[in-house]
């Protein structure tokens with residue numbers, strides 16, 4: 340499959356071959372896992388492995404439904420999926436050996452071991468989930484993954500995984516991705532093509548190292564966390580947002596802002612496809628409020644309506660000094676998850 344990434348300026352979102360995705364700063368997913376891991380400890384492994392297995396499985400299923408990829412149990416399909424994950428900046432997968440019941444694989448430029456963290460145990464739970472998704476889909480079987488060597492423990496330059504193929508299974512949890520009409524031959528001219536470039540980090544877009552993830556990852560993960568820890572999930576999201584925003588500091592955000600002709604916090608739209616961001620100024624020219632349309636954080640896969648864009652509020656807060664020169668604490672005062680139209684953020688002085 341040719342990866343076709345487009346920026347939808349009217350919606351402030353990224354669409355990959357017809358499905359909504361988000362380019363996160365490289366290391367973003369690892370940072371989310373680390374943040375949650377510091378709070379939940381051992382439970383983190385199963386949560387993140389499942390979040391990635393389910394959302395990547397769902398995403399690939401949706402690509403197969405629209406005939407972007409063809410799923411079968413053969414080497415061509417495997418190569419195509421490996422190349423796709425490499426192209427999304429998630430890592431370069433290689434086969435070391437395989438037989439009927441087990442595979443040995445490596446992952447280089449792995450998104451899950453990018454930040455140079457030091458851990459005493461193997462740590463690439465999300466990469467494990469990604470491998471589970473891939474082989475669940477290809478083989479139609481359950482897969483167990485074990486990380487043998489991990490960069491974060493300092494014992495290897497590359498991450499090594501062993502997969503054990505279990506029995507047949509028909510159904511896996513599935514979450515459908517928000518989809519948009521897509522015709523690779525006659526693309527919608529309103530959607531701007533965005534080049535994905537190869538780099539020493541994996542990939543870059545707009546000269547920034549990124550990892551491209553299905554937008555459904557967030558509601559699935561946070562919905563799961565909410566079942567475990569209740570309302571505490573909102574504080575965690577906010578903390579992740581302020582921490583994750585620091586990943587942008589080394590990169591030329593201002594170039595992205597001028598390329599897309601936006602200023603201040605509005606750059607979050609072309610930067611990460613968070614949704615269309617519109618700053619509202621006061622009569623004196625200061626920032627008064629920020630409206631967001633199509634907030635990724637308001638997407639919900641459950642029936643609850645509630646203010647939920649705490650991750651986005653954290654990112655705004657974390658980036659306010661870098662983009663506006665003031666430390667502003669932004670909080671959401673109204674959410675499209677409740678009012679069906681847009682999210683409104685205001686700040687506390």
Ligand SMILES: [Zn+2]
Nearest residue numbers: 637648674682
């Ligand atoms: Zn919201």
